[in-house]
Amino acid sequence: MADQLDLKQAERKLFRTSFQDGLLDIMISAFLLMFAIAPLLSETLGDFWSSVVFLPFLGIVYFSVNLLRKLVVRPRLGLVKYGPERITRLSRFTFMMMVINVIFFVVGLLVAFFTPRGDPQRMGWPVAIGFGLGFLFFATLAGSFLNLARLFVYGLLLAVAPVIGEWLYRQFGFTHHGYPVVFGTVAAVIFLVGVTMFIRLLREPYPPDANAFTGEA
Amino acid sequence: MDQPQEEKFNLQPLADIDQVIHSSARLMILTYLYVSESVDYVFLQRITGLTWGSLATHLKKLEEAGYIEVEKGYQGKKPHTLIRMTAQGRDAYRIYKDKLQQVLGSLPK
Numbered sequence: 001m002a003d004q005l006d007l008k009q010a011e012r013k014l015f016r017t018s019f020q021d022g023l024l025d026i027m028i029s030a031f032l033l034m035f036a037i038a039p040l041l042s043e044t045l046g047d048f049w050s051s052v053v054f055l056p057f058l059g060i061v062y063f064s065v066n067l068l069r070k071l072v073v074r075p076r077l078g079l080v081k082y083g084p085e086r087i088t089r090l091s092r093f094t095f096m097m098m099v100i101n102v103i104f105f106v107v108g109l110l111v112a113f114f115t116p117r118g119d120p121q122r123m124g125w126p127v128a129i130g131f132g133l134g135f136l137f138f139a140t141l142a143g144s145f146l147n148l149a150r151l152f153v154y155g156l157l158l159a160v161a162p163v164i165g166e167w168l169y170r171q172f173g174f175t176h177h178g179y180p181v182v183f184g185t186v187a188a189v190i191f192l193v194g195v196t197m198f199i200r201l202l203r204e205p206y207p208p209d210a211n212a213f214t215g216e217a
Numbered sequence: 218m219d220q221p222q223e224e225k226f227n228l229q230p231l232a233d234i235d236q237v238i239h240s241s242a243r244l245m246i247l248t249y250l251y252v253s254e255s256v257d258y259v260f261l262q263r264i265t266g267l268t269w270g271s272l273a274t275h276l277k278k279l280e281e282a283g284y285i286e287v288e289k290g291y292q293g294k295k296p297h298t299l300i301r302m303t304a305q306g307r308d309a310y311r312i313y314k315d316k317l318q319q320v321l322g323s324l325p326k
Binding site for chain 1: 221232248249251252253254255256257258259260261263264269295297299
């Protein structure tokens with residue numbers, strides 16, 4: 001009984017249960033796909049437009065995920081309104097992510113503006129390591145704020161992905177520093193996790209009409 | 218020599234512990250309701266792992282005691298049951314938790 005009174009654990013379980021649909025993972029994988037495909041498109045569209053063309057794609061994924069959540073997930077998983085503590089935590093997380101994104105964006109612009117285009121052979125490793133550390137930082141922050149352990153694993157995968165990509169590029173001549181292969185692979189892994197969770201939810205028996213048990217049938 | 222240990226050992230709070238809460242299923246339900254704003258019937262069933270019938274029985278007891286509010290409505294055309302803890306339920310839960318922890322804390326290791 002004492003275990004049931006651990007309010008922090010109970011709140012975490014409540015929050016984690018609301019993420020058992022795999023839709024967050026599918027969204028993350030759609031976002032990561034950009035890092036796999038944008039380098040391939042950059043030759044024809046340029047660096048800027050090769051990323052921008054992904055916005056409508058991400059919009060469609062976001063819309064589809066929300067539709068699935070409303071029509072398929074909610075009747076099966078149920079609905080929870082988080083307590084004030086979790087809402088404060090989520091607001092803090094959103095604010096921190098916004099600030100960090102702005103900082104990263106400004107730093108990225110400054111670095112791109114002031115650094116002369118170097119030899120890709122020399123720039124490859126620092127960019128790969130910086131990229132990896134950035135992903136690790138974001139995923140760790142998200143994992144600890146959202147209490148979702150799998151985000152730490154995704155962070156580790158994303159931290160090593162650009163480094164492996166760079167190695168593949170140098171050893172075997174993989175195109176675009178190996179990013180299409182490594183980020184494509186990580187996106188596929190995360191997508192599979194999401195789809196597996198989603199299918200598992202679909203395979204569970206559909207909940208009966210709750211009112212049948214609460215005296216309103 | 219054993220006097221302080223005996224003084225510390227006190228099961229008295231168990232005598233007037235809230236019997237509505239003192240059931241593992243109802244305690245589990247109230248714990249999840251305590252840490253959330255509200256949950257619907259489907260989510261509560263999922264997180265507690267109770268059967269539909271058992272959940273309905275426990276919810277009825279908690280509602281009769283005034284510890285929870287059950288709001289029946291519709292989401293689109295489908296019936297939707299929302300459950301939240303009342304202020305009275307929150308107070309009762311806090312008192313229950315304090316008493317139980319007091320008793321458990323007094324037990325020898």
